[in-house]
Amino acid sequence: MSPLDAAAHGHRARIGQALVELAAGHSYEEITTAMIAAAAGLRPAEVEACFATKQECFAGVWQDLSDELLSRLWSAMVNGTDWREGLRAAAHVALGFFTEDPERSRFFLVEVLEANEMARARRDLLFQEAVELVDLGRRELEDPEALSRDRAEAVLGAIYERINSAFANGELAGDAGLEAVRQMMYVAVLPYAGQAAASEELELPAPAWVAPPAPS
């Protein structure tokens, strides 16, 4: 990475952090590029060098968070000894991501999507990438063509709505969050490994090598 790229990368990270903090106290309409620059300790021109418009800034920061989440999910997935363990690890990693910084989660799950069409389009693309995590479950079947990719889309949609609803109701932290993960694992495993395996998921803890979520 060149010094110029490194500086831009550093600026982008500072802008992201500043924007998440600003969005906790201000609406999308209230926030201006000047406010973002001031909160990030940058000049407005430095913010504009990273993002041409406020809309792109919100969508870009959302995209950075999405990339980080997806990267963490895949790291967890590939470390599993099999699909189920990998997916269980990814589910607990996702829980950690959404509980470690509630302001960031609110920004990611609620604020930006309510205000920014660009971010919503990117959310739908993230969704398409994350579907792969679930769709790998077809390899568990004798005939992988017995289920279509649509099934994985429905499973991921169910998980996404469960996360949203649990976040909105303050049920992601602590035991409620762990219970939600187990229920999501039941939903994910059921079509690919059957009822007995799905029921096992209601009792299984996170793989030992997954860091526990931040305390509530």
Place this chain on the structure above:
Amino acid sequence: MVSLPDHLMPIEVGRERLPREELSAKQRERILPAAIEVFAKRGYPATTVDHIVAATGSGVGRFYELFDGKDGCFLAAYDRILAQARSQLEEAVPPDGDWPQQVIAAIRALLEFVSAHPMEAKLALIEAPTAGAVARGRYDALLEAAAAKLEEGRECASSQAPPPPGLGYAVAAGLAWLIHNRLSFDEAERIEALLPEAIEIALGPYLGEPEARSLAAAA
């Protein structure tokens, strides 16, 4: 013959003047179809009252007399769509049918509705969840209502281990997202083809995959 668009046609009030409330209700009904299209095409965040007024020709002042701003118009549109869909579903679902047949009929009617009314479906399934807390609440209530119907399947559940709580909500949300994705990527023509998969998704957790698959094939 060229005629005026619906929203510009004079309202037939007959010899007697309509009561103001009734007139307002009629005007709201005339504006909502155009508003639905604007919300669905532009997306909720990017839609402004000016866009709706421009599409409906209602005039800004009159718009605010009829609706409590953009949010009020959105919610009225959402409620109108839901009433339409509910009526279609109620007509399609046999009241004395068994649970699987009722679910299959409801899914078929839902997919037909979405396929015939993609703009309405976009508003209800794509825009509503991110259109503020009130709209989100109504979307959640819709999922909960679908979940309650699906949860009746517990009585038909084939397995010894009861499914976990919240399964009906998960199934309803999964189906909603399946449709959401088709609409998001402008694949409305593929909506009705989802029928067998949607039936398996809805029935499988309760009846088991083999029975669900056989019912889906028969449907």
